[in-house]
Amino acid sequence: MTDVQEKRRDEPVRVGVLGARGRMGIEVCRAVDAAGDLDLVAMIDQGDDLSGAAGAQVVVDFTTPDVVMENLRWLIDRGISAVVGTTGFTEQRLDQVRGWLAGRPEVGVLIAPNFGIGAVLMMQFAARAARHFESVEIIEQHHPRKLDAPSGTATHTARLVAQARADAGLGPSPDATASEVPGARGADIDGVRVHAVRATGLVAHQEVLFGTAGETLTIRHDSYDRASFMPGVLLAVREVRRRPGLTVGLDPLL
Ligand SMILES: NC(=O)c1ccc[n+]([C@@H]2O[C@H](COP(=O)([O-])OP(=O)(O)OC[C@H]3O[C@@H](n4cnc5c(N)ncnc54)[C@H](O)[C@@H]3O)[C@@H](O)[C@H]2O)c1
Numbered sequence: 001m002t003d004v005q006e007k008r009r010d011e012p013v014r015v016g017v018l019g020a021r022g023r024m025g026i027e028v029c030r031a032v033d034a035a036g037d038l039d040l041v042a043m044i045d046q047g048d049d050l051s052g053a054a055g056a057q058v059v060v061d062f063t064t065p066d067v068v069m070e071n072l073r074w075l076i077d078r079g080i081s082a083v084v085g086t087t088g089f090t091e092q093r094l095d096q097v098r099g100w101l102a103g104r105p106e107v108g109v110l111i112a113p114n115f116g117i118g119a120v121l122m123m124q125f126a127a128r129a130a131r132h133f134e135s136v137e138i139i140e141q142h143h144p145r146k147l148d149a150p151s152g153t154a155t156h157t158a159r160l161v162a163q164a165r166a167d168a169g170l171g172p173s174p175d176a177t178a179s180e181v182p183g184a185r186g187a188d189i190d191g192v193r194v195h196a197v198r199a200t201g202l203v204a205h206q207e208v209l210f211g212t213a214g215e216t217l218t219i220r221h222d223s224y225d226r227a228s229f230m231p232g233v234l235l236a237v238r239e240v241r242r243r244p245g246l247t248v249g250l251d252p253l254l
Pocket residue numbers: 018019020021022023024025044045046047062063064065067084085086087088112113114115116148152229
């Protein structure tokens with residue numbers, strides 16, 4: 001490594017935040033500001049000029065599903081790496097991001113439905129348990145100002161569980177329901193029922209309920225405070241430039 005490279009490695013990473021005035025954005029700005037190895041250079045929210053983030057090396061996006069793709073395109077085109085917590089990523093959207101990244105092979109993008117370390121483990125444990133149980137349902141609970149339902153975490157968990165069940169040759173969870181009030185059995189995500197609860201006082205919580213003859217297993221995670229997401233966000237900010245291309249989920253960094 002040359003002297004210049006050595007010096008650059010010790011310089012703080014320049015970080016921008018999109019959605020800076022939102023619930024998560026405020027917390028991320030605080031965490032980045034408090035980290036000695038990171039330099040908060042841009043705080044952008046709705047109505048601000050995105051070009052304010054042009055000097056960042058890594059941009060964190062906690063905005064909304066309807067603007068996040070536009071933001072990502074802008075960042076990738078400028079060679080800026082991104083850490084994305086915003087929800088709403090379908091396989092189609094992920095493929096679109098991969099396509100943009102193909103033209104900028106030096107750029108890293110990490111998209112995670114949940115940056116809580118406990119939540120990542122909850123999803124891993126659920127995927128591991130899935131093949132051993134006949135039935136599975138997911139119950140997610142969030143604060144009532146959340147715009148999307150079901151949550152990104154629940155959707156991701158359902159996909160992981162569905163894949164594990166398919167790999168094990170399991171069919172659908174048994175269910176004799178012949179008539180229902182619409183919505184009573186929740187949403188169907190890849191064949192897994194997902195129920196979304198919204199209540200004041202909650203932050204972000206999820207149970208994965210498994211059942212088989214004579215026993216159930218409940219895997220539960222609770223975020224009581226948005227501080228719970230910050231170690232994962234900071235880890236991703238520090239790592240993302242070392243991982244060119246698209247990384248989905250925090251798992252490979254743990
Ligand atoms: N991955 C995780 O760990 C995690 C954790 C919490 C929340 N989330 C997700 O993050 C997103 C944000 O959650 P929140 O609770 O902070 O929401 P929020 O509504 O409090 O904040 C969103 C912010 O984005 C701003 N915004 C909208 N359009 C913008 C644009 N074009 N450019 C810049 N800013 C813009 C809004 O004005 C708002 O301040 C949601 O999708 C949520 O599900 C993910």
